Amino acid sequence: MTVSRHIQPIAVAIAMLAAMASGSRAADRPPNVVLIVSDDQGYNDLGLTNPEVITPALDRIAREGVRLTSFYVAWPACTPSRGALLTGRYPQRNGIYDMIRNEAPDYGHKYSAAEYEVTFERIGGMDTREVLLPAVLKTAGYQSALYGKWDLGTLKRFLPLQKGFDDFYGFVNTGIDYFTHERYGVPSMYAGNEPTTKDQGTYCTDLFRDRGVEFIRQNRDRPFFLYLPFNAPHSASNLDPVIRSSAQGPDEFKKKFPHLKDDTQPGKSRGKEAIVATPSKRKLEYLSALASMDAAIGRVLETLDELKLADNTLVLFFSDNGGSGQASNGQLRGHKSQMFEGGIRVLALARYPGVIKPGTSSDEFLTSLEVFPTVTRLCGAPNPAGVTLDGFDMLPVLRGSAPSPRTEMFWQRRDHSAARIGEWKWIRLGEREMLFNLARDLEEKNDLLKAEPEKAAELRAKFADWKKTMDAAEPRGPFRDF
Numbered sequence: 001m002t003v004s005r006h007i008q009p010i011a012v013a014i015a016m017l018a019a020m021a022s023g024s025r026a027a028d029r030p031p032n033v034v035l036i037v038s039d040d041q042g043y044n045d046l047g048l049t050n051p052e053v054i055t056p057a058l059d060r061i062a063r064e065g066v067r068l069t070s071f072y073v074a075w076p077a078c079t080p081s082r083g084a085l086l087t088g089r090y091p092q093r094n095g096i097y098d099m100i101r102n103e104a105p106d107y108g109h110k111y112s113a114a115e116y117e118v119t120f121e122r123i124g125g126m127d128t129r130e131v132l133l134p135a136v137l138k139t140a141g142y143q144s145a146l147y148g149k150w151d152l153g154t155l156k157r158f159l160p161l162q163k164g165f166d167d168f169y170g171f172v173n174t175g176i177d178y179f180t181h182e183r184y185g186v187p188s189m190y191a192g193n194e195p196t197t198k199d200q201g202t203y204c205t206d207l208f209r210d211r212g213v214e215f216i217r218q219n220r221d222r223p224f225f226l227y228l229p230f231n232a233p234h235s236a237s238n239l240d241p242v243i244r245s246s247a248q249g250p251d252e253f254k255k256k257f258p259h260l261k262d263d264t265q266p267g268k269s270r271g272k273e274a275i276v277a278t279p280s281k282r283k284l285e286y287l288s289a290l291a292s293m294d295a296a297i298g299r300v301l302e303t304l305d306e307l308k309l310a311d312n313t314l315v316l317f318f319s320d321n322g323g324s325g326q327a328s329n330g331q332l333r334g335h336k337s338q339m340f341e342g343g344i345r346v347l348a349l350a351r352y353p354g355v356i357k358p359g360t361s362s363d364e365f366l367t368s369l370e371v372f373p374t375v376t377r378l379c380g381a382p383n384p385a386g387v388t389l390d391g392f393d394m395l396p397v398l399r400g401s402a403p404s405p406r407t408e409m410f411w412q413r414r415d416h417s418a419a420r421i422g423e424w425k426w427i428r429l430g431e432r433e434m435l436f437n438l439a440r441d442l443e444e445k446n447d448l449l450k451a452e453p454e455k456a457a458e459l460r461a462k463f464a465d466w467k468k469t470m471d472a473a474e475p476r477g478p479f480r481d482f
C-alpha cells in the first residue's frame with residue numbers, strides 16, 4: 001500500500017495539469033463518476049473479444065479507456081459483491097457475507113404478501129452502521145443517485161435514501177422479472193422509499209436508462225455520482241418454466257440475433273414435466289438482454305457527450321460476479337458462485353479522458369474494493385473516520401503510471417475459501433484443497449497442491465491470518481452472531 005501513498009499526490013497533480021492544458025475541464029468543478037454494474041455478465045462477453053455478443057457501447061469504453069483483465073469482485077454472487085463495492089470493505093467485515101434471499105421459490109413456492117413480510121428476504125439488510133460511498137461524497141457536495149438493483153435490504157431503514165443517495169428508483173431485492181418487476185410474484189420496484197407498480201409492463205433496463213439520463217441532465221452544472229446497477233443479463237426471477245433460467249430480452253434486440261430461435265420445448269422444471277425454453281431461446285434472451293443494456297449504456301455516454309461532461313467524468317464498468325448459464329467466461333475455469341477465476345474475476349473497464357490512456361489494457365491485480373477509495377480521492381471527499389477500508393486509490397494504476405499495490409485478496413463463501421497471493425491462487429472447497437499458478441495456468445487446470453506443498457502452506461496460513469482479522473473486526477449483522 002505504501003506505493004500508492006507516494007504516487008497519488010503526483011497523479012492528482014498531473015491530472016490537474018492535464019486538465020488545465022486541455023481547457024476548462026477539472027478547473028471548473030470536481031469530476032463526476034458514473035459507476036455501471038452489470039449482473040452475471042461473462043468475463044468474455046464483450047464485443048471486442050467475443051463476436052457472438054453485441055456491445056458497441058462497452059467496446060467504446062474499452063477503446064477510449066482501459067480494459068482491466070485481472071479485476072476481481074469480493075464475492076462470487078450478487079448481494080455481498082454489491083455490499084463490498086459500496087462500503088469498500090470485505091463482506092466478512094461489513095457483515096453482508098451471504099445472499100439476502102428466500103430459498104422457497106427454488107422449490108416452486110409463491111409467497112402471499114402477508115407471508116413475505118416476515119421472511120428473511122424482506123427483513124434482512126446491511127447493518128445500518130455501515131457507511132456507503134454516496135454518504136461520503138455528500139460531504140464534498142455531490143448529488144448521488146441509484147437506478148437499478150439495490151439488494152442490500154428492503155425495509156425503509158435499509159433503503160438507498162437512508163444511505164446517502166439523493167434519488168433512487170429500482171428493485172430492492174436480488175432479482176426480478178424484467179417486465180413485471182416482481183420477484184417470484186412479489187412486487188419489488190421502489191421509487192424513493194415507496195413501492196411502486198406504476199411502470200409494470202415496461203422493460204426495466206429502459207426505466208433505469210431513462211432515469212440515469214435524466215439525472216445527468218438535471219445535474220449537468222454540479223458534481224454527481226450516478227450508480228447504474230442493471231439487472232441485465234441476470235436470469236429472470238419468475239416461476240414460469242418458460243421464463244425461468246434465462247434472461248429476458250426485448251423484441252427489438254432479439255431481431256439482432258436472427259440465427260437464434262425464440263421457441264420452447266417439452267422438458268423439466270424443478271423435476272416436473274413442463275414446457276421450457278430451448279437452449280437457443282435461452283441464448284437469445286441472454287444476448288438480447290445484454291445488447292439492450294449496452295444500448296442503454298450508449299445513451300448514457302451520448303448524454304455525457306451532448307452536455308460536454310465526458311471529459312470530466314470517470315466511467316467505471318464491471319460485472320458483479322462471473323457469468324453462468326448462457327454467459328461466456330472465455331478461458332477462465334468455473335462460473336458464478338464458484339471460487340475459480342470464472343466466479344470472481346470479471347469483465348471491467350474504466351474511462352477518464354485525458355487521464356486514462358485510450359485503448360489500453362492492464363493486467364494489474366485490482367478488485368472492486370478499490371472503487372470506494374478511488375472515488376473518494378478523486379472527488380475530494382475524506383474517507384470516513386474510524387472505518388477500515390480494504391482497498392486503495394487505483395487511479396495511478398488505471399493511468400498506467402504505477403503498478404498495483406495489491407498483493408493479496410481473500411474470498412469466503414460458506415465452506416468455500418480462496419486466496420490469491422501474487423500469482424498464486426489457493427482454493428479450499430470443504431475438505432478439498434487446490435493450488436494454481438495463475439501466471440502459468442490462468443485456466444486453473446494444473447493443481448500444484450502436491451508439487452508445491454510449501455507454497456500451499458504459505459497461502460493457507462495467509463488465509464487463516466485474514467480470517468482471524470475478519471473475526472476480530474467489530475461485528476456486523478445480519479448473519480453474524482454477536
Ligand SMILES: [Ca+2]
Nearest residue numbers: 039040078320
Ligand atoms: Ca450477480
